[in-house]
Amino acid sequence: MATEQQFCTFFIDRLLFGVEVEKVQEVIRHQGLTRVPLASDLVGGLINLRGQIVTAVNLRRRLGLEDSSQTQPPMNVVVRTGEGAVSLLVDEINDVVDVEQKTFEAPPNTLVAGRELIQGVYKLKDKLLLVLDTDKAANVAAPLSAKR
Amino acid sequence: MDEVTKEFLIESNELLDQLDRDLVELEKDPKSKELLARIFRTIHTIKGTSGTLGFPKLESVSHVGESLLSRMRDGKLVLNAEITSALLAMIDAVRKILRTIEASGAEGDPELAEIIRRLSALLDGGQARMKDARPETPAKSESAEQSLGEILVEQHGTAPDAVQAAAQQQRDGDPRRIGEILVHQGAAEPKAVLEALQEQGAHASAAASTIRVDVNLLDKVMNLVGELVLARNQILQFTTTQQDAVFLSTAQRLNLITTELQEGVMKTRMQPIGNVWNKFPRIVRDLAVSCGKQVELEMEGSETELDKTIIEAIKDPLTHIVRNSLDHGIEPPAVRTKKNKPPAGRLRLRAFHEGGQVNIEISDDGAGIDLPKVREKAIQKGLVSAQQAGKLSDREVMNLVFLPGFSTAERVSNVSGRGVGMDVVKTNIERIGGTVDLSSVLGQGTTLRIKIPLTLAIIPALIVTSGHERFAIPQVSLLELVRLEGGEAAKGIEMIHGAPVHRLRGNLLPLVYLNQQLRLEAKSSTTGTVNIVVLQADGRPFGLVVDVINDTEEIVVKPLGKQLKGIACFAGATIMGDGQVALILDVLGLAQQADVISESKERSLSEVKTRADDAALGQHSWLVFRVGEKGRVAIPLAMVSRLEEFEPSAIEVSGNQPVIQYRGEIMSLVRVSEALQLSTPNRKQERLQVVVYSTEGRSVGLVVEEILDIVDQQVAITTGRQTARLLGSAVIQQHVTDLLNVPEIVAEVLNRGQNVSALAGAQHGD
Numbered sequence A: 001m002a003t004e005q006q007f008c009t010f011f012i013d014r015l016l017f018g019v020e021v022e023k024v025q026e027v028i029r030h031q032g033l034t035r036v037p038l039a040s041d042l043v044g045g046l047i048n049l050r051g052q053i054v055t056a057v058n059l060r061r062r063l064g065l066e067d068s069s070q071t072q073p074p075m076n077v078v079v080r081t082g083e084g085a086v087s088l089l090v091d092e093i094n095d096v097v098d099v100e101q102k103t104f105e106a107p108p109n110t111l112v113a114g115r116e117l118i119q120g121v122y123k124l125k126d127k128l129l130l131v132l133d134t135d136k137a138a139n140v141a142a143p144l145s146a147k148r
Numbered sequence B: 001m002d003e004v005t006k007e008f009l010i011e012s013n014e015l016l017d018q019l020d021r022d023l024v025e026l027e028k029d030p031k032s033k034e035l036l037a038r039i040f041r042t043i044h045t046i047k048g049t050s051g052t053l054g055f056p057k058l059e060s061v062s063h064v065g066e067s068l069l070s071r072m073r074d075g076k077l078v079l080n081a082e083i084t085s086a087l088l089a090m091i092d093a094v095r096k097i098l099r100t101i102e103a104s105g106a107e108g109d110p111e112l113a114e115i116i117r118r119l120s121a122l123l124d125g126g127q128a129r130m131k132d133a134r135p136e137t138p139a140k141s142e143s144a145e146q147s148l149g150e151i152l153v154e155q156h157g158t159a160p161d162a163v164q165a166a167a168q169q170q171r172d173g174d175p176r177r178i179g180e181i182l183v184h185q186g187a188a189e190p191k192a193v194l195e196a197l198q199e200q201g202a203h204a205s206a207a208a209s210t211i212r213v214d215v216n217l218l219d220k221v222m223n224l225v226g227e228l229v230l231a232r233n234q235i236l237q238f239t240t241t242q243q244d245a246v247f248l249s250t251a252q253r254l255n256l257i258t259t260e261l262q263e264g265v266m267k268t269r270m271q272p273i274g275n276v277w278n279k280f281p282r283i284v285r286d287l288a289v290s291c292g293k294q295v296e297l298e299m300e301g302s303e304t305e306l307d308k309t310i311i312e313a314i315k316d317p318l319t320h321i322v323r324n325s326l327d328h329g330i331e332p333p334a335v336r337t338k339k340n341k342p343p344a345g346r347l348r349l350r351a352f353h354e355g356g357q358v359n360i361e362i363s364d365d366g367a368g369i370d371l372p373k374v375r376e377k378a379i380q381k382g383l384v385s386a387q388q389a390g391k392l393s394d395r396e397v398m399n400l401v402f403l404p405g406f407s408t409a410e411r412v413s414n415v416s417g418r419g420v421g422m423d424v425v426k427t428n429i430e431r432i433g434g435t436v437d438l439s440s441v442l443g444q445g446t447t448l449r450i451k452i453p454l455t456l457a458i459i460p461a462l463i464v465t466s467g468h469e470r471f472a473i474p475q476v477s478l479l480e481l482v483r484l485e486g487g488e489a490a491k492g493i494e495m496i497h498g499a500p501v502h503r504l505r506g507n508l509l510p511l512v513y514l515n516q517q518l519r520l521e522a523k524s525s526t527t528g529t530v531n532i533v534v535l536q537a538d539g540r541p542f543g544l545v546v547d548v549i550n551d552t553e554e555i556v557v558k559p560l561g562k563q564l565k566g567i568a569c570f571a572g573a574t575i576m577g578d579g580q581v582a583l584i585l586d587v588l589g590l591a592q593q594a595d596v597i598s599e600s601k602e603r604s605l606s607e608v609k610t611r612a613d614d615a616a617l618g619q620h621s622w623l624v625f626r627v628g629e630k631g632r633v634a635i636p637l638a639m640v641s642r643l644e645e646f647e648p649s650a651i652e653v654s655g656n657q658p659v660i661q662y663r664g665e666i667m668s669l670v671r672v673s674e675a676l677q678l679s680t681p682n683r684k685q686e687r688l689q690v691v692v693y694s695t696e697g698r699s700v701g702l703v704v705e706e707i708l709d710i711v712d713q714q715v716a717i718t719t720g721r722q723t724a725r726l727l728g729s730a731v732i733q734q735h736v737t738d739l740l741n742v743p744e745i746v747a748e749v750l751n752r753g754q755n756v757s758a759l760a761g762a763q764h765g766d
Helices: A134-138 B003-028 B033-053 B056-073 B081-104 B113-129 B148-154 B160-171 B178-184 B190-208 B215-239 B245-269 B280-291 B308-329 B333-338 B371-380 B386-391 B394-402 B422-431 B487-492 B587-593 B596-617 B742-751 B757-764
Strands: A004-012 A015-020 A024-028 A043-049 A052-058 A075-081 A084-090 A092-100 A118-123 A128-132 B270-272 B295-300 B305-307 B345-354 B357-364 B435-441 B445-453 B458-466 B469-474 B478-484 B493-496 B499-504 B507-513 B530-537 B540-546 B548-556 B570-575 B581-585 B619-627 B631-636 B642-646 B652-654 B657-662 B665-671 B688-695 B698-704 B706-714 B726-732 B735-740
Touching: A004 A075, A004 A084, A004 A128, A015 A092, A043 A084, A043 B581, A052 B570, A075 A092, A075 A134, A084 A134, B003 B033, B003 B081, B003 B280, B033 B056, B056 B081, B056 B113, B081 B113, B081 B280, B148 B160, B148 B190, B160 B178, B178 B190, B215 B245, B215 B548, B245 B270, B270 B308, B280 B295, B280 B308, B305 B308, B308 B345, B308 B357, B308 B422, B308 B445, B371 B386, B371 B394, B394 B422, B394 B435, B422 B435, B458 B530, B458 B540, B469 B548, B478 B487, B478 B499, B487 B493, B499 B540, B507 B530, B530 B548, B530 B587, B540 B587, B548 B570, B619 B688, B619 B698, B631 B726, B657 B698, B665 B742, B688 B706, B688 B742, B698 B742
Parallel strands: A015 A128, A052 A084, B295 B345, B469 B581, B507 B540, B631 B735, B665 B698
Antiparallel strands: A004 A015, A004 A092, A024 A075, A043 A052, A075 A084, A118 A128, B270 B305, B345 B357, B357 B445, B435 B445, B458 B469, B458 B548, B478 B530, B493 B499, B499 B507, B530 B540, B570 B581, B619 B631, B619 B706, B642 B688, B652 B657, B657 B665, B688 B698, B726 B735
């Protein structure tokens, strides 16, 4: 059915987010993160994805949310972007869900935090699925000059 | 664009490059039949194929060139500068059309009338002189392959008519091969046919043993091998905790295979530097003609191999340097003759491997760099103040030419002198981890030395830890490691107005704390040890203080994502043996961020002065030894290569000089007591104490009676007792000590024989 689409979903701060499955390269468990000094604090670090070095974006901070209080290490959702693979750090992985196009709605005006990253909302039966714009999410501005 | 055209373009471009070289070569040796034949064949191939593929303009222009060449081949025209220039212009025209075809798939509408007229005029000129111009050489097959008949005709093994007759005979049903027919008819010598066959075979086999591979594919394979290397490293680390014999031996095999595979793939990316140099004969010729100069180009070591990415990176800088040498360096013939130099200048390119790096030297025997003029220009352009300029050492003045906006050329030519150049050359070379060094003697020439790493993909690096994070430092920037322990740690770091420095052998080394620069946590445990990694950025040393120095490792350089591109401190990232990612420090970026470079540029002026003062004050480490019965003599420790002991019986005599076999060489010996005319001790000596001094690749042994001490002391030299062999005296450790003029003594020994009797006496132990 043309009106159905599949989303890979995950939780951040108990909000359900989704990324079109075609954009997801893979989902991997927690990986040792190498911190990058002087980088923007939106960058979580670097991971080794089978020999490829991938930048991990701290999606919580990217969305303007508080840092997680949970002790569980974040999961990596590796997405393909125009500039290669980028990993999005999320709290918890959820299922791949099918959604119907007619349940889509633009984000409400009252949504302020991270609004530019959310393309819209799918109204699922019991939850709302927020559609993430991965290209924008991965677009972490180059860090400020470290010069004192 | 179809495959055939694509292949034609690639092949033609290669052929044209070869053509450039061959033509320039031919100009020097116009009688070379072999060169002429090769040039002819190349043009013929291009003409033939362009006709087949339907590029009439390309065909027409190469046709005129071919006609001209065929006349030369037949000996009716002799190559001269005019013809060479015309032919080179034709090659350029062909190139231009090829580029248009590459871009648009069609020939476009090139302006060819002029070049065709020029070539035709030369052709007619030749014809006018040679009235009995015969019709063109035998009908050529339109294919790129050359027939045996053609080769034979080119080698003058037979007459064109005979080949045609033989070919006709074949068409009429003669089953024999063309060579057989010719030999049978007595039209060709069997030997000539054999040679021609060999040549034909050589062409065919060269084509069959190589294939063209897409560079992107090669890069991909290289990346995969890089990943394999990392996976191998991880497995090897795993083996340390495993006992399973099969697993261990398999891991070992994997290790070996991976290493070999890595080497093999690296080799596929290696290209001889000749690929870049190939275009220089043409550039040099054109420039020399347009500047009215005569230049002989020498190239040595063009087979030296470099990684493809580096070859590409040095192409433009090298071209620039060559242009510079020709334009500014080499003088016009008239000036050269006046200076008693041969009218033709010499430009030498030399490449060789040394210590895991590639050295490239570009030297000319031209005017050299006029230092006072450089100084003047630099002041005039406001690059340095007059006061600063006065204090600069010659070497520093020389390096002023690398500053942006500098040019000593009196007038701006279309070749160089616009003030962009040497700084770009330097930046480009440093970007790939190389260094540039300039030396010049006024009136005798200039030499530029470039050192570059073999490859950028896999580099040796020093792994350090700071603030619990590991970092890799490329070894090309590494000078030395200094470790300060216990009390030294506290004393070794001093502050100049808040800036930490360390005294390294008397010079101040600015210190940069890595954890401060990267805003990492400070070292938690205060063990009292300070690790300083002495690095070099932009020719200036600085000390990087890190928590732990781990190890050196071969690392695979991986680029950073776009999110991290703006951080100047990092050159990339790599994956360590445990699978974790480590960042690679960009030493230049780090130094710039820490303001080490700009600071030290100013300080360098005072540094030079301090160094000079040091020398005057005699700030040195000294090796003190006893000579003769009571003589106390010292030499700077820096002059000592090694200290050795020899059995007296090991001394032999060569050319009336005492010598000893040392490390596979013959080393001359000098008895210091004798050189200073001190009494030689009479008692029997057990073993000979020898101080080895090396100069210009030769070692000389200074025989002393006893090594006393190594002293770190500032000494005041009294020159009262100064002779040619003594620099003077000083008080070292409360004793009057003579300071030996080692170079002088050694020079004396090397220049003339020395009395051997004393040493021979020592040998017998009388």
